[in-house]
Amino acid sequence: MNAARVGVVTFPGTLDDQDAARAVRLAGAEAVPLWHADHDLKGVDAVFLPGGFSYGDYLRCGAISRFSPLMDELIPAARAGLPVLGTCNGFQILCEAHLLPGALTRNEGLHYICRDQGIRVENADTAWTGDFEAGQEIVLPVKHGEGRYVADAETVAALERDGRVVFRYVGGNPNGSMNDIAGITNEAGNVVGLMPHPEHAVEDLTGAPSVDGRGFFTSILKKLVNV
Amino acid sequence: MTDSVKRAAETPEEPMPYAELGMKDDEYRRVCEILGRRPTGSELAIYSVMWSEHCSYKSSKVHLRQFGTKAPKSDALLVGMGENAGVVDIGDGWAATFKIESHNHPSYVEPHQGAATGVGGIVRDIMSMGARPIAVMDSLRFGGADQQDTRRVLPGVVEGISHYGNCLGLPNIGGEVVFDPCYIGNPLVNALCVGLLRKDQIKLATAPGPGNKVVLFGARTGADGIGGASVLASATFEDESQAKRPAVQVGDPFMEKLLIECCLELYQADVVVGIQDLGAAGVSCATTELAAKGTGGMTVDLNLVPLRDPTLRPEEILMSESQERMMAVVTPEDIPAFMAICEKWDVPATVIGEVTDTGRLVMTWDGETIVDIPPGTAADEGPVYERPFHEPAGQAALNADGPERLPRPDDLRDTLLRLLGSPNLGSKEWVTSQYDRYVRGNTVLAQPADSGMLRVSEVMPGAEETTRGIALATDGNGRYARLDPYAGAQLALAEAYRNVAVTGAAPLAVTNCLNFGSPEDPEVMWQFAEAVRGLADACKTLGVPVTGGNVSFYNQTGSTAINPTPVVGVLGVIDDVARRVRSGFAAEGLRVVLLGDTRDEFGGSEWAHVTHGHLGGLPPAVDLEAERALASVLVEAARDGLLEGSHDLSDGGLAIALAEACLAQGVGATVSLPGDDAFVDLFSESASRALVCVRPEAFEALAELCGRHEVPCYGLGSTGGTSLAVEGAFEIPVAELREAHAAPLPAIFG
Numbered sequence: 001m002n003a004a005r006v007g008v009v010t011f012p013g014t015l016d017d018q019d020a021a022r023a024v025r026l027a028g029a030e031a032v033p034l035w036h037a038d039h040d041l042k043g044v045d046a047v048f049l050p051g052g053f054s055y056g057d058y059l060r061c062g063a064i065s066r067f068s069p070l071m072d073e074l075i076p077a078a079r080a081g082l083p084v085l086g087t088c089n090g091f092q093i094l095c096e097a098h099l100l101p102g103a104l105t106r107n108e109g110l111h112y113i114c115r116d117q118g119i120r121v122e123n124a125d126t127a128w129t130g131d132f133e134a135g136q137e138i139v140l141p142v143k144h145g146e147g148r149y150v151a152d153a154e155t156v157a158a159l160e161r162d163g164r165v166v167f168r169y170v171g172g173n174p175n176g177s178m179n180d181i182a183g184i185t186n187e188a189g190n191v192v193g194l195m196p197h198p199e200h201a202v203e204d205l206t207g208a209p210s211v212d213g214r215g216f217f218t219s220i221l222k223k224l225v226n227v
Numbered sequence: 228m229t230d231s232v233k234r235a236a237e238t239p240e241e242p243m244p245y246a247e248l249g250m251k252d253d254e255y256r257r258v259c260e261i262l263g264r265r266p267t268g269s270e271l272a273i274y275s276v277m278w279s280e281h282c283s284y285k286s287s288k289v290h291l292r293q294f295g296t297k298a299p300k301s302d303a304l305l306v307g308m309g310e311n312a313g314v315v316d317i318g319d320g321w322a323a324t325f326k327i328e329s330h331n332h333p334s335y336v337e338p339h340q341g342a343a344t345g346v347g348g349i350v351r352d353i354m355s356m357g358a359r360p361i362a363v364m365d366s367l368r369f370g371g372a373d374q375q376d377t378r379r380v381l382p383g384v385v386e387g388i389s390h391y392g393n394c395l396g397l398p399n400i401g402g403e404v405v406f407d408p409c410y411i412g413n414p415l416v417n418a419l420c421v422g423l424l425r426k427d428q429i430k431l432a433t434a435p436g437p438g439n440k441v442v443l444f445g446a447r448t449g450a451d452g453i454g455g456a457s458v459l460a461s462a463t464f465e466d467e468s469q470a471k472r473p474a475v476q477v478g479d480p481f482m483e484k485l486l487i488e489c490c491l492e493l494y495q496a497d498v499v500v501g502i503q504d505l506g507a508a509g510v511s512c513a514t515t516e517l518a519a520k521g522t523g524g525m526t527v528d529l530n531l532v533p534l535r536d537p538t539l540r541p542e543e544i545l546m547s548e549s550q551e552r553m554m555a556v557v558t559p560e561d562i563p564a565f566m567a568i569c570e571k572w573d574v575p576a577t578v579i580g581e582v583t584d585t586g587r588l589v590m591t592w593d594g595e596t597i598v599d600i601p602p603g604t605a606a607d608e609g610p611v612y613e614r615p616f617h618e619p620a621g622q623a624a625l626n627a628d629g630p631e632r633l634p635r636p637d638d639l640r641d642t643l644l645r646l647l648g649s650p651n652l653g654s655k656e657w658v659t660s661q662y663d664r665y666v667r668g669n670t671v672l673a674q675p676a677d678s679g680m681l682r683v684s685e686v687m688p689g690a691e692e693t694t695r696g697i698a699l700a701t702d703g704n705g706r707y708a709r710l711d712p713y714a715g716a717q718l719a720l721a722e723a724y725r726n727v728a729v730t731g732a733a734p735l736a737v738t739n740c741l742n743f744g745s746p747e748d749p750e751v752m753w754q755f756a757e758a759v760r761g762l763a764d765a766c767k768t769l770g771v772p773v774t775g776g777n778v779s780f781y782n783q784t785g786s787t788a789i790n791p792t793p794v795v796g797v798l799g800v801i802d803d804v805a806r807r808v809r810s811g812f813a814a815e816g817l818r819v820v821l822l823g824d825t826r827d828e829f830g831g832s833e834w835a836h837v838t839h840g841h842l843g844g845l846p847p848a849v850d851l852e853a854e855r856a857l858a859s860v861l862v863e864a865a866r867d868g869l870l871e872g873s874h875d876l877s878d879g880g881l882a883i884a885l886a887e888a889c890l891a892q893g894v895g896a897t898v899s900l901p902g903d904d905a906f907v908d909l910f911s912e913s914a915s916r917a918l919v920c921v922r923p924e925a926f927e928a929l930a931e932l933c934g935r936h937e938v939p940c941y942g943l944g945s946t947g948g949t950s951l952a953v954e955g956a957f958e959i960p961v962a963e964l965r966e967a968h969a970a971p972l973p974a975i976f977g
Binding site: 012013015016018019022023052053055056057058111112113114115141143145197199200203205206207208 | 386389390393394395396479480481482484485572573659660661662663664665666667668669670671682804805
């Protein structure tokens with residue numbers, strides 16, 4: 001069987017693309033570089049939107065990237081079921097593209113914060129979380145200045161009711177997000193966005209003092225094999 | 228009216244504003260002699276910035292030569308001083324380039340932008356060597372933590388570094404934050420960057436080949452930072468500092484990130500003959516230096532420089548220090564490929580001139596020649612001063628006022644908690660949690676580790692797999708250097724060298740940032756001369772060459788200079804990065820071992836500073852042979868897998884090292900002290916010492932290794948429990964240590 005092909009998108013100002021590609025490869029999949037200016041998803045099986053400061057966060061985080069040629073292709077594909085994971089700036093872009101509801105605003109403490117963060121997996125049924133158990137607590141790094149998840153009360157209630165809050169901060173909320181939300185999914189469960197960085201927690205030697213991020217990549221591989 | 232060369236020749240008596248540009252009478256006369264006429268306004272702009280202290284090193288040059296004349300033989304050195312940054316061979320075909328540079332004065336005037344552009348500038352230096360920048364570090368000094376202005380300066384500086392570095396995607400892996408009232412009004416912001424490249428891909432700042440094109444690329448040129456380096460960093464602050472605000476550059480890290488990726492793609496495509504970043508003195512510096520190191524001539528049409536502000540005059544364009552700009556020399560055939568890559572990355576690029584063999588740098592504006600000079604006279608042949616120097620009047624009295632007279636404490640428990648909870652020894656997490664330490668995925672060790680460490684792994688053509696890693700540490704103790712600048716500089720080197728060795732890496736090369744007061748003060752100049760002499764001698768003894776660095780003078784307000792602060796960065800290599808050693812107690816049941824001897828040494832110590840506000844006597848003795856032997860033990864023990872943890876002893880001595888080792892993983896320890904004076908054992912700052920922990924069965928091998936290198940080795944006890952217990956002295960729960968350690972910065976900065 002050919003290895004699953006996971007696209008890793010680079011916008012101008014994307015920073016974690018090298019790490020994302022490495023995490024994909026370590027899990028046994030092929031990492032396919034996708035360029036923001038191309039109208040081409042290169043036939044990948046899933047897409048990873050990594051973190052960074054695309055377009056320098058100018059205007060609003062993710063607000064410019066969302067209009068890139070690649071997103072013209074990605075938005076309908078995601079609506080049609082293509083698995084998409086957005087971390088940090090990738091999450092911000094998914095919200096700006098309305099693939100996920102709500103928005104990420106300036107951290108409550110007003111400072112950028114980089115730390116190893118406790119997170120509870122609330123939903124283990126998405127395309128990217130099948131290898132976790134619901135309720136499982138993991139450690140992933142967070143590193144952001146604008147990660148405070150907000151949405152109107154109705155949206156948050158719907159997310160909670162439908163089990164679409166996928167990750168919640170435990171042991172202290174780094175940014176003041178509503179309901180300690182760290183990550184959410186769309187109704188179909190194929191699009192997941194979160195502020196923490198699984199790609200920085202996949203090796204013993206480097207990154208955070210955990211390898212809990214591996215679960216994201218093994219989850220999607222199993223999902224793709226079973227599809 | 229444009230002041231052309233023709234006009235200058237016709238109006239020899241026209242007064243020129245050289246004094247306002249910081250140029251002395253005799254310097255101006257020399258320019259007139261070189262040109263055989265008065266300079267035009269544009270030429271004066273070039274000479275005034277290129278001959279400024281910041282760009283010409285005119286006061287420091289005669290001393291800095293020792294880094295060359297006393298340099299130890301090193302096969303690792305690929306590019307030494309004089310280029311944008313030094314390059315060292317780290318094995319397996321890889322090379323590392325690193326350098327530290329100051330951005331002190333701008334960071335006082337406008338902390339956020341001053342610090343941010345300090346990061347930006349050093350990153351471009353590393354890029355211009357042909358390397359991919361892979362990490363940054365910052366060595367910071369502020370006034371007293373509780374002083375009013377520190378609350379303005381520190382948050383701004385940290386935010387500037389955080390914003391620029393994070394947005395650039397470079398992990399910040401370490402550095403220092405030190406508080407001392409002597410830095411109030413003169414904070415030090417020293418930024419270090421390290422880059423990685425293939426050994427055979429080094430780029431140099433040179434413009435050879437007549438007919439080759441000169442390309443300016445990156446951000447457009449604006450009015451920001453006009454004369455920033457020369458004006459700000461070359462004179463003492465007086466009351467009109469506020470008026471200098473426009474001289475601080477404004478950074479755009481997004482453009483810099485695009486520049487990095489663009490440059491790397493240009494290097495891969497092999498379309499660059501020579502390259503130089505635009506830092507201090509902007510276009511003046513890049514054109515004169517490139518031309519001087521190449522065939523010798525260049526023509527530039529300044530009308531072609533893309534401007535952010537169309538009203539800029541040629542003199543301003545030449546002096547602007549707008550950030551995120553580079554200049555490359557490209558063959559005419561490669562221009563289309565070069566431009567295509569710039570376009571891909573949305574980086575504006577413009578051909579502004581051409582290399583010639585005339586030996587002259589000629590610039591035009593509106594069709595008139597406004598600059599016609601031999602470029603080497605601006606770039607390399609600036610004034611050189613043998614500034615007078617003598618020992619400060621109070622030096623002998625300062626050295627005589629030793630710490631012996633200070634009352635020593637009975638309550639060592641309280642002393643430890645007080646030191647651990649002081650701003651200099653407390654946790655720096657308030658600062659470092661604002662920096663991304665993980666990006667790029669190669670960070671093996673980052674703060675609060677003794678040194679930052681990176682796996683050597685980059686996707687580059689021709690790259691081969693390697694198990695190697697590089698380690699970096701910066702250190703500098705202004706109090707030690709105030710007491711004895713010769714020894715103080717050596718102690719800074721020794722500590723950085725030791726910090727690299729404790730992680731298992733072999734120290735390889737040195738960069739330095741020399742922060743001093745005014746060179747026009749003979750007492751400051753003495754401190755500088757002594758520090759350089761001490762550092763050069765120590766580099767020779769330890770076998771680590773200086774590869775480059777930076778001098779920052781005029782760190783003084785009125786007649787009061789900062790403590791002389793030589794900051795030294797050491798780069799080391801670890802052959803198998805998986806063998807890196809962390810700094811704390813990793814598990815229960817390990818033997819705790821002290822390496823090195825402890826003497827009664829409290830001059831300039833953290834204890835004297837915190838508990839008595841005292842500075843006097845002499846700093847700890849320097850023993851470079853002991854330092855080298857200790858490093859050999861640490862590197863070999865790490866290689867052989869003997870060490871479970873390893874931590875340098877420095878400020879605050881053994882007590883602080885033990886506390887920090889407990890805090891790392893929350894594992895306690897029970898130890899007894901080797902000497903007969905618990906206070907000296909715990910708080911003395913004797914150099915050449917480290918605290919390690921080993922599995923019990925490995926102790927004998929470690930002791931044998933120490934014996935072979937003649938390094939004293941004392942078993943102190945073992946790890947375990949939830950307290951730090953020092954027999955006969957105190958027992959402190961790790962939780963209590965943590966509380967004290969975490970408190971100081973949040974209490975002040977929120």
